[in-house]
Amino acid sequence: MIALVLTLFGLGPAMIVPAGAQSIITYVQTDPLTGLAMNGMDPVSYFTESAPLPGHPDHEFTWMGAPFLFANAANLEVFRRHPEIYAPRYGGHGAMSMSRGFVSDSDPQIFTVFKQRLYLFYSASNREAFLLSPDAAAIAGEEHWQRLSKTLSTR
Numbered sequence: 001m002i003a004l005v006l007t008l009f010g011l012g013p014a015m016i017v018p019a020g021a022q023s024i025i026t027y028v029q030t031d032p033l034t035g036l037a038m039n040g041m042d043p044v045s046y047f048t049e050s051a052p053l054p055g056h057p058d059h060e061f062t063w064m065g066a067p068f069l070f071a072n073a074a075n076l077e078v079f080r081r082h083p084e085i086y087a088p089r090y091g092g093h094g095a096m097s098m099s100r101g102f103v104s105d106s107d108p109q110i111f112t113v114f115k116q117r118l119y120l121f122y123s124a125s126n127r128e129a130f131l132l133s134p135d136a137a138a139i140a141g142e143e144h145w146q147r148l149s150k151t152l153s154t155r
Helices: 002-008 073-081 095-099 124-132 134-151
Strands: 056-063 067-069 107-114 115-119
Touching: 002 056, 002 115, 056 073, 067 073, 095 115, 095 134, 107 134, 115 124, 124 134
Parallel strands: none
Antiparallel strands: 056 067, 107 115
């Protein structure tokens, strides 16, 4: 009977996950289709351009198990020397979600650079909430990231 109800609601066997199963969340959020960090956007360009630039496959660098793309060789070199400055905070996971104590996806088109650090967000409303009190949100995010990042995979 349960199988019939599940099937009627589109929750057939392919949708059932064993109780003990967990998905692997990586240290750096990557696109599930391409495997790229930041959906292939150049992280350095958030600091140097008026809008973020897409990266190019000829300029790829792997950091913390995730491939990042860059618009040019100069940006790749800058990132290679200082990833702690140019990589998005919290591995690119949603900044407001992290400040609330949990890991979420983010959209690299929804961002802010605050105190020379890049923060990505799941939604525009999360970005707005962060910007209401960015110091408090960033501090809370750092506290939660210290704990949560230890549970994430670097592949």
